[in-house]
Every structure is written in C-alpha cells, then in structure tokens.
Amino acid sequence: MGPEAPDDTICAVATPVGEGGIGILKISGAGAFQVLQRLFRPHKSVGTLQSHRLHHGWIHDPESGQAVDEVLVSYMAAPHTYTREDVVEINCHSGYWVLDHILQLVLKSGVRLAEPGEFTRRAFLHGRIDLSQAEAVIEVIRSKSHHHLLMANRSLRGGCRTRVQSWRESLLELQARLEASIDFSDDLEEGEASGWEAWAESLEQDLCRPLTRYLEEYESTRVLREGLTLVLVGKPNVGKSSLLNVLLGKDRAIVTPLPGTTRDVIEDTFLLSGILVRILDTAGIRREPDEIESLGIERTLRSVDEADIALWLIDRSSSLTPEDDAVFEALSGIPFMILLNKSDLSPHLSPEDVRKRYGGSPLIMPLSVLNPRDIERLRETLADRYLSRPLDTRRSEFIPNLRQKECLEGALRALRETQKLLASGKDTELACLELDSARRQLDAILGREPDDELLDRIFSQFCIGK
Ligand SMILES: Nc1nc2c(ncn2[C@@H]2O[C@H](COP(=O)(O)OP(=O)(O)OP(=O)(O)O)[C@@H](O)[C@H]2O)c(=O)[nH]1
Ligand SMILES: [Mg+2]
Structure with a gap:
C-alpha cells in the first residue's frame, strides 16, 4: 500500500517573494472554500461564488473588519483542479507585507502552511498525475532552454507514462505466457518458429531493445537537460x-593586445540551436607565468576538467611555441576542436602544420573572430558535431531522468537475467520472478507503489507553493 491521500487543507504563497504586479496565494483542501467565504467580500454581491470563474473584490480581516487588499479570486471545485481537491487562488498585489498579511489570515482560519511541492504531491496522491509527470513539473520550472522545455513537456503530457505502461503490458503478457507454460517444445515442422523462439524474440524486440535505446538516449541527451559546457x-x-564576446553578443570580457589580460575564469551562457551552452573563458596558458597568472592557469586546468568540450585557439599569424604544446598536454582526456584564429592576418600556420605537430584526429577550423561569417560557421559546426544527436531524440516519447534511468537499468538487468535462466535449462519459475522484478522497476518510474522516503526525496526539490 502506498501513502494515503491527505485530508487537511494547505496554503502557500505561489509566487516569488518581493515587489511585483501580482502575488498569488493558493489554498487546497476541503476547507478552502470556507476560508474564502470568511475572508473575501465580492465587489458585487453575486450570490454563491461560481466555480472556475474569477471574482473581483476585497480581502478583509474578519476580526478588525479592515480591508487588506483588492483582489481577484478564483474558486475551483474538486475534482477538476491541480490537486483534485477544492482549490482557491487569491491574486493580490505582490508586496512582502500584503502577501504575508493575507497568508496569516488564511493560516488563522485553520489552514496549514504547505510543504515544498505539496500541491503537486497531492495531485500525485489523488492520482491525477503519475510520478514521472510530477518530476516533469520540476523540469518545466527549471528548464533553461527551448529543448529542455519541450522535453519536460513531453513527460508532463504523459509521454513517459504511455511508453512505460506499454512496456509493462508487454511484460505482463510475456509473463502470463510463460506462467501458462505454453508449448515451448521444439517438436515442430522444419522452418517453423517454436513457441519458445517467438517468446524469446518478443522479449528481445518489445522490451530489451527499446529499453536499451532509451538508456542510450539518457547519455546522449544529457546536454538537453544540463546544457553543454564549452571551455x-x-x-x-x-x-x-574576443571569441567569448562575439559568441555572447556582448562585451563580457576585457580584450587587449597585451598577453595575459584574462586572469580568472569568466563564465556566461548563450543558446545554440535552442540548447543552453555554458562557456568558460580562461587565462592563457604559458610556460613561465607570474604568481597571479599561475593561479589563473590552475583555474584554467580545473575548467578544462569540468567542460564537455574545449575550443583550443591558436594564433595562426605567428608560429607554434612550447606554450601551444602545454595547452595540448592540458587537453588530454577531453574532446576538443582547434580554431586557427586571426586568419584575416597573413598566415604563418596552415592546418597541416598543426596536424603534423598534434596528430590528425581533432577538427581544425581556420577562422577570424572578427569575421561574422566565420562565427556563424563555427556555431553551425558546433551544433552539428555536438548537438545533432541529442536533438535527434525529438521523436522519443520521453527522455529519462537519472532516477528513471536507474529504474530502466534495473529492469533491463532483470530481463537479461530472465534470458539467461531460460537459455540454460528454462527454469520458468525463477524467470518469472525476474520478470516480476523488472515489472516492479517499471512501476517505480510511475510511482505505482511509492514509499514516503522516495516521495520526500522528489517533492523536496520543489519550491513552496507548487
Ligand atoms: N586581427 C585579428 N585580431 C584578433 C582576432 N582575435 C583577437 N584579436 C586581437 O588579439 C588581441 C588579444 O585578444 P584577446 O581576446 O584579449 O585574447 P586572449 O586569448 O583572451 O588573451 P589573454 O586573455 O591574454 O589570454 C586583441 O587585440 C584582439 O583584438 C582576429 O581574429 N584577428
Ligand atoms: Mg582573455
């Protein structure tokens, strides 16, 4: 048995604290309407307040009779609400004092302050959404790019649920066939697939392959969720x-003709093909740095460690030096692209010279940071090389998050174990237990039998009022 649906009434300020156009206070639970009746005086006497309509009026302090704020309120009767309970929303002016004053009045009416994520938790406990949709709510709130939002919305609309439920059904069907001990004997006409072969083929095609594909997508789509870090x-x-500034479209870093201008790591973000890119500009690496530069270089090396990709700039209007060798050494273990910059000046270096010195594999791109067409080409190349695969997953019904990925891994392990058991002696009883375990992993994705600890872990990531 999972956790029970609660029966008390909760409230919270749903908008960020501070001065603003409107602030919204949410109340959910069986007592929500009574609170509204106690505190709200409609501008026009409208008889009973209609559900799912906005009403204009004032919040009053019932003890002093004083008006507190002019508001728009909505009353939404269960079950067609966010939580599936009665919900009241009070749209008031957003100021610290106003919101807090109304909140205190609501709390005095016998309502409890909501925990972080408690409204969404109630939506889950009342069965309006499954756990993957609840997790998608956090993703929507946190999304920082177009594709991240699209991805979260796919799960929010039930993409994960649909997919997982269909796997679950295939699994139950396979389990039923196995339990009923269908005729797995091999005494068949030549060329005819045995019941056993057809069963094993279904397990592979309907479950193992798609699960493997979704797990691979978790890896390749990490950038949709987390963004891409370039150094x-x-x-x-x-x-x-100079390149940082043109990619960002603003003067973020100081540029001078003097070597050693940047001493610290400068960080900012921009969007590339609708994906968030975090970019780190670093102190130039040199052989014999002064003290400040040494500290800067240390930070450069740390930035290289945390980046997904490095863009290594080489000034092609001068020759390669031991300092370039030092950069090459620093880049071991991270994918990088070489940019032969300052191509507008007369060149000392060709891509072949660089390839001869540092090996053939990295992509070498001549460009001039001063030439907008080169920058456009660089953006296209980056998107092509590093973002096309994650963007290609737009056809998938959902992209697993870390928790879901772990459940999928667990399910796949159990399915592989089933295959092994059946291949070596066809021990159907043990195999059925493994199938059961795979099913439980799929159920965990949707939160079919959640424990409080798991729910606390997920909903504590929410803000108060959601
Ligand atoms: N002609 C030409 N000059 C460039 C180009 N890119 C940068 N510069 C110039 O090169 C000089 C150094 O540029 P920065 O962007 O400060 O170089 P940096 O690599 O950040 O240098 P440090 O911070 O000292 O490590 C500046 O005078 C820039 O205007 C280019 O493509 N062509
Ligand atoms: Mg610099």
Missing part, C-alpha cells in the same frame, strides 16, 4: 576573450 583555451593573446 576556451589557448596560450595568451590568441583571441579567447
């Missing part, structure tokens, strides 16, 4: 900060 590296004065 700009190179020796001093090669144009790193």
Whole structure:
C-alpha cells in the first residue's frame, strides 16, 4: 500500500517573494472554500461564488473588519483542479507585507502552511498525475532552454507514462505466457518458429531493445537537460576573450593586445540551436607565468576538467611555441576542436602544420573572430558535431531522468537475467520472478507503489507553493 491521500487543507504563497504586479496565494483542501467565504467580500454581491470563474473584490480581516487588499479570486471545485481537491487562488498585489498579511489570515482560519511541492504531491496522491509527470513539473520550472522545455513537456503530457505502461503490458503478457507454460517444445515442422523462439524474440524486440535505446538516449541527451559546457583555451593573446564576446553578443570580457589580460575564469551562457551552452573563458596558458597568472592557469586546468568540450585557439599569424604544446598536454582526456584564429592576418600556420605537430584526429577550423561569417560557421559546426544527436531524440516519447534511468537499468538487468535462466535449462519459475522484478522497476518510474522516503526525496526539490 502506498501513502494515503491527505485530508487537511494547505496554503502557500505561489509566487516569488518581493515587489511585483501580482502575488498569488493558493489554498487546497476541503476547507478552502470556507476560508474564502470568511475572508473575501465580492465587489458585487453575486450570490454563491461560481466555480472556475474569477471574482473581483476585497480581502478583509474578519476580526478588525479592515480591508487588506483588492483582489481577484478564483474558486475551483474538486475534482477538476491541480490537486483534485477544492482549490482557491487569491491574486493580490505582490508586496512582502500584503502577501504575508493575507497568508496569516488564511493560516488563522485553520489552514496549514504547505510543504515544498505539496500541491503537486497531492495531485500525485489523488492520482491525477503519475510520478514521472510530477518530476516533469520540476523540469518545466527549471528548464533553461527551448529543448529542455519541450522535453519536460513531453513527460508532463504523459509521454513517459504511455511508453512505460506499454512496456509493462508487454511484460505482463510475456509473463502470463510463460506462467501458462505454453508449448515451448521444439517438436515442430522444419522452418517453423517454436513457441519458445517467438517468446524469446518478443522479449528481445518489445522490451530489451527499446529499453536499451532509451538508456542510450539518457547519455546522449544529457546536454538537453544540463546544457553543454564549452571551455576556451589557448596560450595568451590568441583571441579567447574576443571569441567569448562575439559568441555572447556582448562585451563580457576585457580584450587587449597585451598577453595575459584574462586572469580568472569568466563564465556566461548563450543558446545554440535552442540548447543552453555554458562557456568558460580562461587565462592563457604559458610556460613561465607570474604568481597571479599561475593561479589563473590552475583555474584554467580545473575548467578544462569540468567542460564537455574545449575550443583550443591558436594564433595562426605567428608560429607554434612550447606554450601551444602545454595547452595540448592540458587537453588530454577531453574532446576538443582547434580554431586557427586571426586568419584575416597573413598566415604563418596552415592546418597541416598543426596536424603534423598534434596528430590528425581533432577538427581544425581556420577562422577570424572578427569575421561574422566565420562565427556563424563555427556555431553551425558546433551544433552539428555536438548537438545533432541529442536533438535527434525529438521523436522519443520521453527522455529519462537519472532516477528513471536507474529504474530502466534495473529492469533491463532483470530481463537479461530472465534470458539467461531460460537459455540454460528454462527454469520458468525463477524467470518469472525476474520478470516480476523488472515489472516492479517499471512501476517505480510511475510511482505505482511509492514509499514516503522516495516521495520526500522528489517533492523536496520543489519550491513552496507548487
Ligand atoms: N586581427 C585579428 N585580431 C584578433 C582576432 N582575435 C583577437 N584579436 C586581437 O588579439 C588581441 C588579444 O585578444 P584577446 O581576446 O584579449 O585574447 P586572449 O586569448 O583572451 O588573451 P589573454 O586573455 O591574454 O589570454 C586583441 O587585440 C584582439 O583584438 C582576429 O581574429 N584577428
Ligand atoms: Mg582573455
């Protein structure tokens, strides 16, 4: 048995604290309407307040009779509400004092302050949404790019549920066939697939393959959720900060003709093909730095560690030096692209020179940071190389988050175990237990039998009022 649906009434301020156009206070539970009747005086006497309509009026302090704020309120009768309970929303002016005053009046009416995520938790406990949809609510709130939002919305609309339920049904059907001990004997006409073969083929096609594909997508789509981290590296004065500024479209970093201008790591974000890119501009790497530069270089190396991809800038109007070798050493273990910058000046270096010195594999792109067409080409190349695969998953019904990925891994492990058991002696009883375990993992994705600890872990990530 999972946790029970609660029966008390909760409230919270749903909008960020501070001065603003409107602030919204939400109340949910069987007592919500009574609170409204106690505190709200409609502008026009309208008889009973109609559900799912906005009503104009004033919040009054019932003890002093004083008007507190002019508001619009909505009363939404269960069950067609966010929580499936009676819900009241009070739209008042947003100021710290106003909101807090109304909140205190609501609390005095016998209502409890909501925990973080408690409204959504109630929506889940009352069965309006499953756990994957509840998790999608957090993703929608946190999404920082177009594709992240699209992805979260797919789960919010039930994409994960639909997919997982269909796997669950296939699994139950396979389990039923196994339990009924269908004729797995091999005494069949030549060329005819045995019942056993057909069963094993279904397990592979309907479950193992799609689960594997969704797990692979988790890896390749991490950037949709977390964004892509790019680090700009190179020796001093090669144009790193200039490139940062053009990619961001603003003067974020100081650019001078003097080597050693950037001393610290400068961080900002921009969007590339609708995906959030975090970009780090770093101190140029040199062989014999002064004390401040040494600290900067240490930070450069740390930034390289945390980045997904490095853009290594080389000034092609001068020759390669041991400092470039030092950059090359720093880049071991991270994918990188070489940008032969300052191509507008007369070149000293060709892509072949660089390839000869540092090996053939990395992509080498001649460009000038001063040329907008080159920058456009760079954006296209980056999107093509690093974002096309994650963007290609737009056809999938959902993209698993970490928790869901772990459940899928558990399910797949149990399915592989089933295959092994059946291949070596066809022990159907043990195999059925494994199928059961796979089913439980799928159920966990949707939160079919959740425990309080799991729910606390998920809903504590929410803000208060959601
Ligand atoms: N001609 C030309 N000059 C460039 C180009 N890119 C950058 N510069 C110039 O090169 C100089 C150094 O540029 P920065 O962007 O400060 O170089 P950096 O790599 O950040 O240098 P440090 O911070 O010192 O490591 C500046 O005078 C820039 O205007 C380019 O493509 N062509
Ligand atoms: Mg710089």
